[in-house]
Amino acid sequence: xxxxxxxxxxxxxxxxxxxxxxxxxxxxxxxxxxxxxxxxxxxxxxxxxxxxxxxxxxxxxxxxxxxxxxxxxxxxxxxxxxxxxxxxxxxxxxxxxxxxxxxxxxxxxxxxxxxxxxx
Numbered sequence: 536x537x538x539x540x541x542x543x544x545x546x547x548x549x550x551x552x553x554x555x556x557x558x559x560x561x562x563x564x565x566x567x568x569x570x571x572x573x574x575x576x577x578x579x580x581x582x583x584x585x586x587x588x589x590x591x592x593x594x595x596x597x598x599x600x601x602x603x604x605x606x607x608x609x610x611x612x613x614x615x616x617x618x619x620x621x622x623x624x625x626x627x628x629x630x631x632x633x634x635x636x637x638x639x640x641x642x643x644x645x646x647x648x649x650x651x652x653x654x
Contacts, residue, residue, distance in 0.1 A: 536637045539596050540651050543611045546588050546600070553581045596640055603648055611649040622646035 555562045556574050566572045589597060603610040612621035619626050624645040635652045643650050 536651065537640055539592060539640045540611070540637060540649065542588050542591050543596070543600060543649055544651075546585055547604075547609065547611050549581050549585050549588070550604075553578060553585075556581075599642070599647070600649070607646065607648065609648070611651070612643075613653050614650045615653070619643040619646060619648065619650055621648035621650070626650070 556566065556578055557563075563574050566574050566577065589600075592600065600610050607621070609621060612619060614620070614626060617625050617628070621643060622645050624643070626643060626645075630641065630644070637651050641650050642648060
């Protein structure tokens with residue numbers, strides 16, 4: 536998989552973890568009571584890691600990522616059976632065959648999200 540895609544997926548996972556800690560009270564309680572984790576410190580650590588990973592993105596990828604994640608939430612989605620799982624629109628066959636290799640950073644022509652094929 537292209538290194539930039541790997542970074543984007545890591546950032547997206549970290550943001551989901553952060554969202555769970557900040558928005559889901561039951562998740563926060565479990566972390567604090569069962570695992571004795573200071574959730575405020577955990578959130579700060581996640582934010583630091585996100586900033587560190589974002590700094591590794593090329594300027595063009597970072598700009599697109601920030602714009603898409605601000606407007607649409609999930610910025611990186613899989614392509615399954617030729618369908619973009621961001622907008623659920625079929626992607627062109629030529630693009631689908633290129634995406635299968637995951638060796639380049641590609642995006643859906645319809646919704647603009649970054650796409651990859653799970654292997």
